[in-house]
Amino acid sequence: MDITVNILLTIATAATPLLIAAIGELVVERSGVLNLGVEGMMIMGAVGGFGAGYLTGSPWIGLLAAIIVGALFSLLFAVMTLSLATNQVATGLSLTLLGLGLSGMIGTSFVGQPGVRLPNLDIPGLSSIPVVGKLIFGQDPLFYLSIALTAAVMWFLFKTRTGLTLRSIGDSHSSAHALGIKVIRYRYLAVIFGGACAGLAGGHLSLVYTPQWVENMSAGRGWIALALVVFASWRPWRVLAGAYIFGAVWIGQLHAQAFGIPVPSQFLSSLPYLATIVVLVLISRNKRLTMMNTPASLGQPFVPDR
Amino acid sequence: MMRLELVKRPQRSALFSVLSPFIAFALTVIAGAIMFALLGVNPFNAFNVYFIQPVSEVWQLHELAIKAAPLILIAVGLSVCYKANIWNIGAEGQFILGSIFGSIIPVLFPDFEGPLVLPLMLLLGMVGGALYASIPALLKTRFSTNEILTSLMLVYVAQLFLDWLVRGPWRDPQGHGFPQTIQFSDSATLPQLMPDAGRANWGFVFALVAAVGIWLMMSRMLKGFEVRVLGSSPRAGRFAGFGFNKMVFFTFLLSGALAGLAGISEVSGAIGQLQPVISPGYGFTAIIVAFLGRLNPLGIVAAGLVLALTYLGGEAVQTALGISDKVARVFQGMLLFFVLGCDTLIHYRIRLIGFAAPKLEAAPKLEEAR
Numbered sequence: 001m002d003i004t005v006n007i008l009l010t011i012a013t014a015a016t017p018l019l020i021a022a023i024g025e026l027v028v029e030r031s032g033v034l035n036l037g038v039e040g041m042m043i044m045g046a047v048g049g050f051g052a053g054y055l056t057g058s059p060w061i062g063l064l065a066a067i068i069v070g071a072l073f074s075l076l077f078a079v080m081t082l083s084l085a086t087n088q089v090a091t092g093l094s095l096t097l098l099g100l101g102l103s104g105m106i107g108t109s110f111v112g113q114p115g116v117r118l119p120n121l122d123i124p125g126l127s128s129i130p131v132v133g134k135l136i137f138g139q140d141p142l143f144y145l146s147i148a149l150t151a152a153v154m155w156f157l158f159k160t161r162t163g164l165t166l167r168s169i170g171d172s173h174s175s176a177h178a179l180g181i182k183v184i185r186y187r188y189l190a191v192i193f194g195g196a197c198a199g200l201a202g203g204h205l206s207l208v209y210t211p212q213w214v215e216n217m218s219a220g221r222g223w224i225a226l227a228l229v230v231f232a233s234w235r236p237w238r239v240l241a242g243a244y245i246f247g248a249v250w251i252g253q254l255h256a257q258a259f260g261i262p263v264p265s266q267f268l269s270s271l272p273y274l275a276t277i278v279v280l281v282l283i284s285r286n287k288r289l290t291m292m293n294t295p296a297s298l299g300q301p302f303v304p305d306r
Numbered sequence: 307m308m309r310l311e312l313v314k315r316p317q318r319s320a321l322f323s324v325l326s327p328f329i330a331f332a333l334t335v336i337a338g339a340i341m342f343a344l345l346g347v348n349p350f351n352a353f354n355v356y357f358i359q360p361v362s363e364v365w366q367l368h369e370l371a372i373k374a375a376p377l378i379l380i381a382v383g384l385s386v387c388y389k390a391n392i393w394n395i396g397a398e399g400q401f402i403l404g405s406i407f408g409s410i411i412p413v414l415f416p417d418f419e420g421p422l423v424l425p426l427m428l429l430l431g432m433v434g435g436a437l438y439a440s441i442p443a444l445l446k447t448r449f450s451t452n453e454i455l456t457s458l459m460l461v462y463v464a465q466l467f468l469d470w471l472v473r474g475p476w477r478d479p480q481g482h483g484f485p486q487t488i489q490f491s492d493s494a495t496l497p498q499l500m501p502d503a504g505r506a507n508w509g510f511v512f513a514l515v516a517a518v519g520i521w522l523m524m525s526r527m528l529k530g531f532e533v534r535v536l537g538s539s540p541r542a543g544r545f546a547g548f549g550f551n552k553m554v555f556f557t558f559l560l561s562g563a564l565a566g567l568a569g570i571s572e573v574s575g576a577i578g579q580l581q582p583v584i585s586p587g588y589g590f591t592a593i594i595v596a597f598l599g600r601l602n603p604l605g606i607v608a609a610g611l612v613l614a615l616t617y618l619g620g621e622a623v624q625t626a627l628g629i630s631d632k633v634a635r636v637f638q639g640m641l642l643f644f645v646l647g648c649d650t651l652i653h654y655r656i657r658l659i660g661f662a663a664p665k666l667e668a669a670p671k672l673e674e675a676r
Contacts, residue, residue: 036454076643083310085654086646089393089454090597094642097590101635108630220462227455266470273459277445284451303312303654 005131007251012135012143013209015247017042017201019146021225022232022239023153024197029229030157031190032170034299036092037077038198039222040099045070045202047103050115050213053206059118063142063203070199071192073099078191082184085301100216107213115211118142140208142200147240149197154236166190170295173302183302198222220273227276231283233293242279249275312654322651327598327605329651330644331612337640347627355626356619366618368504372576373614375509376401376585378607379568380592382513382520383561385601389524390537392557396442396457397565398589399464400435404566405573406468407434409487409580412494413476419493427494427570435566436559438464443558447551453558461589469582476580487580496575509571514607516564521603533557565589586617587635594642613638 021038028035048069053062077095080086121144123137157163166186169176173183205217224246232238253268261268284290338356339349360366380397387394408431411423441460445451473485481488496507524530536543536553543550573584595613599606620634650656 080643080647083312084647084650084656085312086650090593090642091646093395093593094639094646097594098636098639098643101632101637101639104632105630105636108632220459223455223458227459230452230455264470264474266466266473270463270466273462276459277451277456280451280455281445281449285449287450290450303314305314 005134007255008135009139010254011244011247011251012139013247014250015243016140016143016146017204017209018221018225018228018246019240019243020142020149020204021198021201021222022228022243023146023149023236024194024201025225026229026232026234026236026239027153027157027166027197028190028194029298030170030234030295031166031187032173032295032297032300032302033081033187033191034088034092035074035077035081035095035191035194036089036226037074037095037099037222038194038225039218039220040096041070041073041195041198042099042202042205042222042225043103043216043218044073044099045199046206046217047107047110047202047213048199049203050110050206050211051106053116054110054113054213057116059116059207059211062116062207063118063200066199066203066207067196068199070202071196074191074195074198077195078188081301082187082191085303088299088301096222104215107215110213111215113213115206115213117211118207140204142204142208145200150236150240157236167295170297173297173300177302177304183304187302198225201225224272224276227280231279233283233289234295235293245279246272246275311657311659312650313657314654315652318652322648323600326648326651327600327609327645330598330641330648333644333648334637334641337644338637341633341636342629345629347629352623352627352629355622357615359626360615360618360622365504368500368506369618370611370614371506371510373617374610375507375513376568376572376588377592377595377613378513378610379509379516379571380561380565380589381595381599381606381610382517382603383564384592384596385599385603385606386520386524386533387557387561388537388596389601390533390553390557391540392537392554393454394439394442394457394558394561395454395593396439396460396589397561397592398585398587399457399461400438400562400565401569401572401585401589402461402464402468403438404431404435404563404569405580405584406471406569407431407437407566408570409476409490409573412490412574413487413580416488416491419491421493423491423493424496424574427574428567431566431570432563433566435569436563439558439562439565440555443555447554453554465583468580468584472580472582478579485582489579490574494574495578496571498575505576507571507575509568509575512567512571513610516567517603517607524603529556565592591617591638594638594645597642598645613641616641 021042025035025038045066049062049066052065053059077091080091081088118140120138120140157167165181169181169183169186177183202218206213228239228242231242249272253271256268257265339353342349342352361370380401384394384397408427410430411418411427438460442453442457445456446453472487476487478486478488496509498505498507524533532548535546536548536550540550573580577584591613595606595609598612599609616634616637620631623629623633624631
């Protein structure tokens with residue numbers, strides 16, 4: 001029983017950064033912007049979070065730093081693609097490349113240093129209830145935040161007027177502009193929200209998941225988060241489901257390695273990436289579903305004319 | 307508050323399409339100088355160490371050619387993809403698979419020697435890269451799966467596969483447990499161009515030939531026209547009878563084969579055996595090369611040399627100034643940012659609008675009407 005609980009707990013820990021980053025990117029893509037820089041913003045959040053936590057000794061300041069670093073880094077993307085109308089695919093890629101390089105340079109002196117870990121929630125009495133106690137009342141704070149964030153984004157996108165406006169911009173920026181909606185302003189805010197989420201997800205990696213700094217520690221999670229958004233056909237609750245499926249794959253292969261299953265560890269390590277491809281194929285086969293849900297002006301630059 | 311406003315030019319600016327890479331490079335150098343100053347290094351000294359010293363002797367130029375060769379080979383292939391608006395960003399994986407396929411002969415048949423070995427290896431390398439690139443192409447054409455994500459995921463898979471090979475079945479039994487294959491024999495080694503002067507090998511010649519070949523194809527042949535039409539307007543391309551799916555396969559197989567050729571050339575020329583890591587991110591840096599070269603094969607040759615210099619400079623500042631060689635990746639990332647930003651100037655005029663300034667409604671409209 002304990003093993004099952006532990007596995008479920010580790011799955012939740014592995015799924016949380018994927019979920020946070022993917023929810024952020026979902027809002028960005030719903031506004032019609034494709035930011036391929038998730039991996040770069042995530043790794044910048046990880047190094048910023050680790051650095052601030054290590055220097056101040058407070059994981060909470062680290063977390064805050066991760067969010068700010070992610071948001072600032074995404075601002076770079078926003079200025080380029082929204083104000084200068086550059087190609088979103090290329091700009092997102094360059095954000096990832098720059099983030100991987102910059103984080104490596106900043107983090108040189110952090111390698112091998114002990115980090116600080118965000119404490120788990122601990123409610124006296126409740127957290128020690130057998131089985132469910134730890135699952136419901138004893139996880140890291142970001143687990144609860146990620147679930148709340150999913151619910152909040154769901155409510156925002158589908159139950160508020162601003163959310164409706166955001167979705168309409170994603171479907172047709174020209175029509176939205178003609179109606180007098182400030183397309184660029186909405187998109188700026190969406191991109192910065194996505195950056196803050198990606199930064200937070202990175203902070204989870206270096207302050208909760210493995211409280212230390214390792215170069216390239218995001219290990220493709222930013223890209224998997226991007227795939228999750230497609231897999232979820234731009235719906236928040238499906239992102240939640242997808243993140244947990246991938247968390248399970250990620251943890252499953254780690255456990256399989258630990259149990260000494262006679263398959264080379266490299267093959268097991270490649271499972272999350274292969275699973276991403278398989279899942280993308282399965283979902284994109286259904287062309288009608290994809291067509292219906294894809295924000296129609298996703299990835300197209302918009303220059304307001306007067 | 308200041309606000310940027312873009313005003314569409316009536317036609318693309320010829321001036322800026324030539325100037326933009328140079329402006330971008332100048333901006334990168336300025337930003338780099340600021341970065342060095344922040345790191346507590348005299349920027350002029352750092353500039354000298356980074357950009358001048360690594361290319362001040364002949365043997366160093368050979369090192370530059372070694373680094374530039376894979377970048378140019380991969381980037382010319384990618385430029386065709388990107389012109390067609392098809393996004394292969396998994397060249398790093400195709401590079402690795404090319405190196406693995408090409409290494410089949412020297413690793414599994416080390417006794418097979420003679421003049422046939424190298425051509426076969428190069429051919430196998432191209433086949434390996436092309437086969438690996440055909441996976442995202444197949445998934446895109448058959449299931450309309452996003453090629454960006456699939457080609458990228460396959461990079462991680464390729465890296466892990468290579469890691470398994472050199473630690474497992476292909477490990478050199480006499481290698482004292484080091485994760486590497488046997489050293490390639492002489493007939494499996496890409497010859498050096500001028501062994502007396504430096505290490506540069508035939509890989510650089512392949513890169514130049516590929517650049518000229520792709521340039522001819524893009525500017526003089528129907529295929530190049532097809533690529534450009536489908537890239538700028540898929541609808542117009544369909545009316546002209548150009549198949550989009552065929553184009554996806556063509557661009558992926560071409561860029562995959564070139565990346566594979568770059569992979570086997572690197573392993574058989576510069577390294578001499580397979581190792582767990584054989585590339586400092588050439589496949590990703592080549593994306594920057596392609597854009598810095600304006601997706602033009604001849605521009606890519608120049609851009610490849612510039613990016614190769616950023617690698618050498620990174621190594622130089624690490625040894626001379628004690629700064630992490632990651633600085634190279636930062637330079638490369640900044641360069642791509644500035645290139646993309648400067649490219650905006652080709653199509654748009656940028657106006658800064660002050661908070662209090664009255665809106666000029668009529669003037670630009672007049673201009674558009676003309």
